[in-house]
Amino acid sequence: MPQLNGGGGDDLGANDEMISFKDEGEQEEKISENVSAERDLDDVKSSLVNESENNSSSSDSEQTERRPQPRPDTESYEKAREYFSEALRRQQDGGFFKSPHYPGYPFLMIPDLASPYLSNGALSPSARTYLQMKWPLLDVPSSAALKDSRSPTPGHLSNKVPVVQHAHMHPLTPLITYSNDHFSPTTPPAHLSPEILDPKTGIPRTPHPSELSPYYPLSPGAVGQIPHPLGWLVPQQGQPMYSIPPGGFRHPYPALAMNASMSSLVSSRFSPHVVPHHPHGLHQTGIPHPAIVSPAIKQEPNGDLSPSPGPAKKEDEKxxxxxxxxxxxxxxxKEMRAKVVAECTxxxxxxxxxxLGRRWHSLSREEQAKYYELARKERQxxxxxxxxxxxxxxxxxRKKRKRDNKADSTAEGEGLFLVSLINVHIYSSPFFAVDFSARNKKPCVQYLPQEKMIDSPASSHGSMLDSPATPSAALASPAAPAPTHSEQAQPLSLTTKPEPSSSSSHPSLSLPIGSSGSQSTPPLLSRPIPFTSLHPSLLSPPSPFHQAALHSHHALFQSQPLSLVTKSAD
DNA sequence: TGTCCTTTGAAGTGT
DNA sequence: ACACTTCAAAGGACA
Incomplete structure (x- = not known):
């Protein structure tokens, strides 16, 4: 089966290289998968030809033997095919916008390409048929796979790292999943509900609510409402981010493509003042809105802000x-968590x-810029x-715990804070691994043996990438020169603010650690992390500078275990 | 059952 | 303007 991740993760290649020590043949697989995807495209073409031929010649018995396929509307069907063909081509050309967030899908829909087969915001039956044929297990699984919801995980999906990921709808387009939740064939989402074909027309029809998957239960008010035609793209158990407007998007990039009038339209539809018309956070179609968590679904601990029960409270609950x-x-x-979890215990x-925080810092500017750009679009x-x-x-x-914590920590004094800051800086540096012995309440930062450190590519440069106020600016010049050693030597800061250039190349290391007084009251991690569960590759590799600096500080750090977390032992 | 932990970044509040 | 706070995700741990 073609998997939509085919090559899709290449845009994270550097990162993949850094952290993917599990599947060494992954790259090869991706390549072959791309080829496979292309082959499938050809299969579809062939099937189209065969189908048109068979339409006029095949016998009834042949028809019944064949998997019932809705007769495609050739034109829109062809448009969909062309679109995906183009998408695949762009993906392979590397020019396609591949979402790092949605590795389950190789690309994001291109509005102008997608629009032809989007009819009135809905995926045309023909386009859907195409998709069903092309990726039967992914988006429109075979009926066989759905008949038994407990069907075993396909072999290609058995990896702990999900290859196909459903769960969330892409915030930027309703055509993209939005989660890296593991694909679970045991819990097919509503959008994976078997295609219900109209026995008369052979065209997929909207299933009756009683036929719908229970994963998107319709609220009482939603009974009778139909699932969105793009429901197949809406993820299962997760929380997709942004919903499909009532009536469906006319554009795969609704927010980005909306003109003023459309925007106002959607605004009126999606204004929080209107959303309550769909309690339970469900879209009109019964599909849960990604960014909406209904009080009925997620009850905020302190969500009840109204002091007295009554209409106000009800209104608030709604x-x-x-x-x-x-x-x-x-x-x-969100993207990388599953990977890290799969790589370690x-x-x-x-x-x-x-x-992940450390890896984030080890990302190149370009890699980070992609996420900044994606985040910018999310906000947009x-x-x-x-x-x-x-x-x-x-x-x-949510409970204001920060304030409480601060009150506690201030009692510890500023010295502790300073030292904690230093400690985190040091921890963030790639020289150290954290030794969290199983029940050790005071995890130590230990020197990571050099031979363990240098086996990874030196992708860590301690990116000091300032979170760009305008990430597009970062993207505007993505071809920034490769970080020099001095850049690589920059400390991993707690904040994203750039370090003063005049400061030491490793200011955190130059601070008078001994004067902190932290030794008497070392901060600790409230819950120890078993060091043995940390794969060496999880730690950022050192640059030569790091090693040199490590050498100079080796004795100090070895003799002075440094804690990780700023929280007081109390 | 609810909260904490832990990360970074965005956006809010407070001074 | 700046510092600080809160909340986004995630899921095990803990009270």
């Missing part, structure tokens, strides 16, 4: 929780996030979908 758009790092985490998100789309929404709306819906 108001869906529109989540913040994901920032670049969140997008990166860690399951704890806190530990995973630490690794979000702001267009929810023009009245503000991050403030979500304030106070």
């Amino acid at each position: 108001k869906p929780h529109i989540k913040k758009p994901l920032n670049a790092f969140m997008l990166y985490m 860690l399951k704890e998100s806190a530990a995973i996030n630490q690794i 789309l979000h702001s267009q979908l929810y023009p009245g929404w503000s991050a403030r709306d979500n304030y106070g819906k």
